[in-house]
Amino acid sequence: MQLKLTKVFQKVPQGYIGFVEELPGANTQGDTLEEARSHLEEAIELVLEANRALAEEQIQGQVVIREAVIFLAA
16 A cells, blocks of 8 residues: 655745645745755654654553554655
């Protein structure tokens, strides 16, 4: 299985804004398209890390089964 997320970039007077349609909170901006792309990669990592931390906090002290999910990059 392959997970595909959609990065969207929009030209604005200040440069570019970018976000991931399927991942709320993963958004950014940049003076250039390349800068916005780079910043969006960082935003994706930060959102996933934050979501992981929140989930770990919610299940702390509970008996759970954890399984890794690996998605192949496109």
